[in-house]
Amino acid sequence: MSEAMRPSDPLAVGGFRLLRRLGAGGMGVVYLGRSEAGGLAAVKVIRAESAADEEFRVRFAREAELARRVGSPWVVPVLGADGTAPEPWLATTFVPGPSLGEAVGEHGPLPPSAVRVLGALLAEALGAVHGAGLVHRDVKPGNVLLAVNGPRLIDFGIARATDDTALTASGLVIGTAGFLAPEQARGEGSGPAGDVFALGCVLAYAATGRPPFGVGTPDALLYRTVHDEPDLQGVAGELREVLDACLAKDPQTRPTPAELRTRLAEDAPASPSAWLPDPVARTVAERSAESLALPDIEPTVLDGPDDASRTRSKRLASRRRLLVAGGALLLAGGGSGAALWAAGRDGTGAEAKAATKPTYVLGVQVTRTGPDAGLGRTCERAAQLAVAEHNAAAGGAFTVRTKVLDDDGTVDRATSVAHELAADRAVFAVFGPTGEIAMRAASRVYGAANLTHVSSTTGQSDFFVSSPAVSFQTGMPHQAGGTAIALSALASGQVGRAGVVIDRAGGSVMHDQGNVVVTSWRQILGAEVLPRVVAEDTDDGPAAVRQLLSRGVQDFVYLAPLDATVRAAGQLARAGFTGPRWMSHLLYGSDFPRLAGAAGEGWYVVTSAVDPAVLKTKEAVRFTAAWKARYGGTPEPYATEAYDSVRMLLQEFARTVPAGGGRPARPALAARLQKTTYHGVARTYAFSDYHQYAVTTQNMGTETFVHQVRGGRFRQVGTILPNTGNQ
Incomplete structure (x- = not known):
C-alpha cells in the first residue's frame, strides 16, 4: 500500500x-x-x-x-x-498489484493451479534473463509482483552478467537468506541454476505459506539451506516433483527454466487474467482503483487577460494540444499444426502473362474460428483484394500469391503457423496475425526468423520486446483509445462529471485504456472523474454502475468485454441515463448494436478504423467500389486498414527486390517499413520507435473516427476534429 x-x-x-x-x-x-x-x-x-x-x-x-x-x-x-x-x-512501469509476499501474508497460500501458472511464467522470465547473459541472484517473494494477467519479476539491483566476477568472489554471500541456493550460501557464487533454486523456494512459499527453510537469523537460514531438506509438507503430485527438482542441492541436476516452463505450462488458464484466486484479484483491483483515484494535478492552461469567450477558446485549444500530445507520448514509452484456409487466387486471369515473372509469396495468418472468425475473414478478403490489384497492374515486375493459414486463435496453433510460414523461403512477409493471443505467440517466431509481419487489428505495446526488428502494428495502440475518448468528448463539448468503469475481465487492455481516460479527463479536460475497477470473475459491474449513478455522473465510459458492456447499456437505459456513453474501441464492428437493442442507441466508439463507404474522397470511393465488385457488399469494419497494410507491404517489398528478380534479404523489408510513410485510403501510416502506428497531433484529431450506434448499427459520425477533406 x-x-x-x-x-x-x-x-x-x-x-x-x-x-x-x-x-x-x-x-x-x-x-x-x-x-x-x-x-x-x-x-x-x-x-x-x-x-x-x-x-x-x-x-x-x-x-x-x-x-x-x-x-x-x-x-x-x-x-x-x-x-x-x-x-x-x-523508473520502471508501475504494476498496481501486491507482491507475492504481501498476497500470501494477507490471503494465505495460492491454490496449486495458480502456483503452476506463477511458476511457468516466472520460469519464462528467468529464461529471458539468462538468455540476455544475466543471473538475477535475488528471486524472492518481495521481488515478484502479482497482476491479473500474470506475475512480474522486478529488481535487478544485484543482477550480474554470467561472466562478471566482480562481486562473485569466494566467501561473499549475495542474495536473500532463505531464498538462495546452497552454492550461494557457501559463498561459491551463483549461476543460472541458482535462480532456479530460488524460484523453487518462491513456489514452495506460494504453495504452503511458509519459506521452505523456515525463519530465523541469516546464519541459521544459510545453514539449513546447505544441510537440511526443504519443508514441502502439503505439496503433492506433479507440483511436488517439480519443486523437489528445483530444490536439488546439486545445481547440475536442476531443470533449466525452459524445462520448468514446459512441465508447468499444462495448467495455463484459457484467459491470461483467470489465474489469481478471487481474494487476491480483489486486492489487485483495489490497488488499481487507488492508483486511478490520485489527487488532482493542475493542468497547464495558457489563459490571458482576454474576455471570457476568448479565454474559453484558448483553454480549449491548449487542452486539445496537450491531450493529443499526451496520447502521442504514451505510445513512445511496456500447436499441433495449422489448417490451410485458402490457396489465395488473384482472380485476374493473367496466369499465362505472369508466367515469365518471378513469383513471391505473402503469408496471411488469420483466425477463422471462434468470436474472431469474422474479423479474420475480413482481413483475408482485404489481403486477397490488394494482391489481386497488384497482380493486375500493368508493368509489374513480379507477381504475388498468398498462403493463408488459420491459427485458431490459440498459442499452439499460432506458433505452429508462424513456424510453417517462416520455414517457407518463398514467403517474403506475413500479414497478421489478427488476434492478440496469436500475435504474442507468433511475433517471437517471426522475430527469430527475421520475417517481417504486420498486424492491422492488434494494439498491445509489448510485442516489440520479443520481436524488436520485424513486428509492426498499423492499428491504433490500445492506450491511445483512452486519449481518443477524452479528445472526442472535448471536441464535441460533452465534458462533464464522468463515471469510468474498468472491467478487468477484458484483460490489461481495459486497465491501460481506462488509466489514460481517467488521467486525461482529470488533468487535461479539467473535469471531475470517478473511476471504478471491477475485478475479474466477480459480478461487481452492476454495483459499480449504481454507485456512479448515485454520484450524479453526466458522462459514462464503460470499458469491458462485449457481454458486460451490453449489460451496462441495459442498466443505464433502465435508470433513464441519457448522457454521453462511450465503449472500448475494441467493440467497434461487434454485435453490440443487436445485442443491446434499444438500450445501445446513442453509444459512442472512437477508433482509427474507418467506414470508407461514407467518405467522399477519390481513394475511398474507388476502394469501396472495388470491394463491392469483388465481394458484393460494402467493406466490413477493419477491411480498410487490412487493405492498406497489405498494399504498404507490397509497395515497400517491391523496393527490395533485386533487379532481374531473385530473393531479397528478409530484414530489408523491415528496415524500409521503419522509415516509410504510406498514404492509405483514409489515413497516413508511419511507425513509432516501437513499430506501432505513430499517433501524432494531426492524425489523432483528423484521422480517428467517431462512430455512434444509430438505428441498430454503427454509423460513422466523422473524425474527432473537423476534416472536410475526408468527409
Missing part, C-alpha cells in the same frame, strides 16, 4: 511527477510517479548520502543497463534512469 508524500520529498524526478510513497529503505525511497503522458511508474530514488560512493553509482547505472537487456512480458521494463544525478533514480 502507498502512503502520502512528506514535505522533504521531491515533487518531480526525471520528468516524472511524484504522487505517493510506495516504500522506503536504508538507501532510498520508491515513489509512485506519473509521466508527462499520464503513465504510472515506480520511481526508485537513492539518497545523496548513499550515492556518495562512485562505485555505487557505477553499480546503480549497471542495474538499469542490465534490466534494459531483458525482453520478457513477465519482467517489469525500465522507463528511464540517471545514475549521474545528485540523487540517482530509476
